[in-house]
Amino acid sequence: MYNKKSKIELKKSLDRESFNRITCSFYKYCSINSPEDFRNELYTNLENYNILGRIYVSYEGINAQISIPEHSLDQFKSYISSFKIFKDIKFKHAVEEGISFLKLKILVRDEIVAYKVPKDSYDMNKTGIHLKPVDFNNSIKHKDAVVVDMRNYYESEVGRFKNAVIPDAHFSKELLPKVAEILEDKKDKKVHLYCTGGIRCEKASSYLINQGFKEVYQLEGGIIQYAHDIKENNLKSEFIGKNFVFDDRMGERVTNDVIAQCHQCTASSDQHKNCKNDACHLLFIQCDKCASKYNDCCSEACNEFISLDIDTQKKLRKDINKKVSSAKLSTKFRPKLYKLFNYWK
Ligand SMILES: [Zn+2]
Ligand SMILES: [Zn+2]
Numbered sequence: 001m002y003n004k005k006s007k008i009e010l011k012k013s014l015d016r017e018s019f020n021r022i023t024c025s026f027y028k029y030c031s032i033n034s035p036e037d038f039r040n041e042l043y044t045n046l047e048n049y050n051i052l053g054r055i056y057v058s059y060e061g062i063n064a065q066i067s068i069p070e071h072s073l074d075q076f077k078s079y080i081s082s083f084k085i086f087k088d089i090k091f092k093h094a095v096e097e098g099i100s101f102l103k104l105k106i107l108v109r110d111e112i113v114a115y116k117v118p119k120d121s122y123d124m125n126k127t128g129i130h131l132k133p134v135d136f137n138n139s140i141k142h143k144d145a146v147v148v149d150m151r152n153y154y155e156s157e158v159g160r161f162k163n164a165v166i167p168d169a170h171f172s173k174e175l176l177p178k179v180a181e182i183l184e185d186k187k188d189k190k191v192h193l194y195c196t197g198g199i200r201c202e203k204a205s206s207y208l209i210n211q212g213f214k215e216v217y218q219l220e221g222g223i224i225q226y227a228h229d230i231k232e233n234n235l236k237s238e239f240i241g242k243n244f245v246f247d248d249r250m251g252e253r254v255t256n257d258v259i260a261q262c263h264q265c266t267a268s269s270d271q272h273k274n275c276k277n278d279a280c281h282l283l284f285i286q287c288d289k290c291a292s293k294y295n296d297c298c299s300e301a302c303n304e305f306i307s308l309d310i311d312t313q314k315k316l317r318k319d320i321n322k323k324v325s326s327a328k329l330s331t332k333f334r335p336k337l338y339k340l341f342n343y344w345k
Contacts, residue, residue, distance in 0.1 A: 010102040020070040021052075023094035023101075023247070025224065027112065027199040029061040029124050030085040035108045043106050049076050052101040054246070056109045060124070062086070063112040063199055065247060067101045092197055095227045095254070100247040113203050116173040121210055128193060128205025128216035133229035136219045137238055140192050148179060150195040150204045151244070154283060158251060158260045158270040159223070159241030161194060176204060180211050187213050194219035194226075196243065227254045242270050262287035264294065277302035279317050 005013075032038050035057045042055065046066075053066030068076050080086050094100070131139055140147050140161065147164040149156045152175070156166045165182060169175040183191065191213055193201040201218035208216050219226060223243040230237045241259045242251040250272040262269040262285055269287035275298035282298045297303040305313065 005103075007102060011099070014099055014102065017069075021067045021100075022070055022073055023065075023067050023249075024073075024091050025065045025094075025197050026080070026089050026091045027061065027063040027197065027202075028086055028089050029112070029202060032057060032059055032061065032085070035059060039106050039108050043104070045079060046076075046104055046106070049079075051076065052104050054101065055104075055106040056112050057106060058109045058112045061112050065101075065245075066104075067099075067247075090221065092221050092224045093228070094224065094245075095231070095243075095252045100245075100249055102248070113200050114172055115176050115200075115203060115207070117176050117207060121176075122203055122206035123210065124203070124206055126206055126209050127202050128191075128209065128218040130220040131192075131217050132220055133226040134233060134235065136192065136194070136217070136226065137230070137235060139190070139217060140238065142190055144188075145190045145192055146183065146186055147192045147194070148183070150175065150179070150193050150200045154272070155196070155244040157285070158272065159239065159243050159254060160259070161239050164194075176207050179204070180208065183208075183213070187211075188215075190215045190217065192217045192219070195222050196245065197222040197224050223254070224252070227252065230254075244272065260285050262290055263298075264290040275299075275302050277306045279305065279313065279320075 039057045042057070046055075049068065049072045051066050051068050051072070053064065055062065055064040055066065077091060080089060139145060147161050149160055149164045149166050152172065153166070153168055153170055156164070160166060165179075167175060167178045167182060169178050183189075191208060193204055193208075193216065195201050195204075198219065198221050201222070205216045205218050221228075223239055224245075226239060227237070227243060229235075230239075237255050240255050240257040242253050244251050251270070258268050258270045260270040261267065264286060267287045267289065269285055271287070272283060272285055273291075273296065275282040275284065276296035277298070280298060280302050282302075284298050286294070286296070286298075294300065295303045295306070297306065305316070308316070
């Protein structure tokens with residue numbers, strides 16, 4: 001039940017569409033008894049609505065980022081709300097439109113947010129107090145307020161609340177223990193959490209409450225909703241820069257501040273991209289100048305790599321994969337190893 005067309009074909013067929021699409025996200029922690037069956041039912045229906053995007057389904061709930069044809073939006077929303085467990089679900093719309101997804105993927109996962117902390121270290125019935133964006137904006141100005149970014153480092157690198165605590169976490173599984181450690185002496189403070197759409201704060205707040213934090217607040221609807229409400233109410237945004245999003249747009253601009261730097265030349269830039277060398281695919285920030293200099297690659301090595309003929313590339317990929325597995329290295333090291341491919345030729 002997957003779409004097998006190539007990326008280029010998919011883009012072409014999207015360009016030919018004569019209607020608008022709406023990028024929308026929603027989530028709900030709730031118990032789903034048979035995620036596999038539910039996934040199959042959902043896939044059939046969403047495919048009929050011509051919906052694209054990425055959805056995770058698990059025993060603990062649903063997490064969805066999708067792109068919906070404008071004319072099917074109402075029908076789709078009533079379809080989702082017709083499930084008893086989803087009847088009060090909130091849909092969030094993107095601030096900036098653009099091609100967000102090329103196909104529909106619905107995956108069954110163990111968790112909808114993979115913090116990988118023990119199941120008894122949180123209780124989803126005890127979560128933080130939800131604050132609407134405008135209230136969050138006021139509440140974080142309190143003298144006892146602490147603001148914590150509950151996302152990975154590469155996300156906060158391009159956009160964050162001013163004065164927020166930014167944990168130096170590169171993988172979700174590091175995040176919760178790290179935050180608890182950083183806030184060790186702040187258990188009596190007013191802890192304010194935020195993330196992209198709210199879903200990560202739900203579990204994170206529960207974890208912190210379980211760790212003994214007294215007052216935990218969370219930004220309802222996340223940065224996506226915040227950006228909306230701030231604009232609508234003509235308020236000053238306390239969030240600066242870009243909201244990193246997990247689709248082909250890679251980010252929604254919230255304010256004009258550019259707070260990050262090109263990873264290659266340190267010029268001011270907040271444009272994320274994946275290295276054009278598919279064998280590397282590293283996520284990094286690159287300015288326009290370096291993009292043309294390195295051909296959209298993360299390094300001179302990757303640039304050279306993609307200029308090799310396909311057969312040589314394939315052979316090198318094989319060799320490198322062999323080295324990765326024989327050295328029992330995590331696949332996360334692969335991009336770094338590709339940079340070294342020159343030395344192994
Ligand atoms: Zn640069
Ligand atoms: Zn690369």
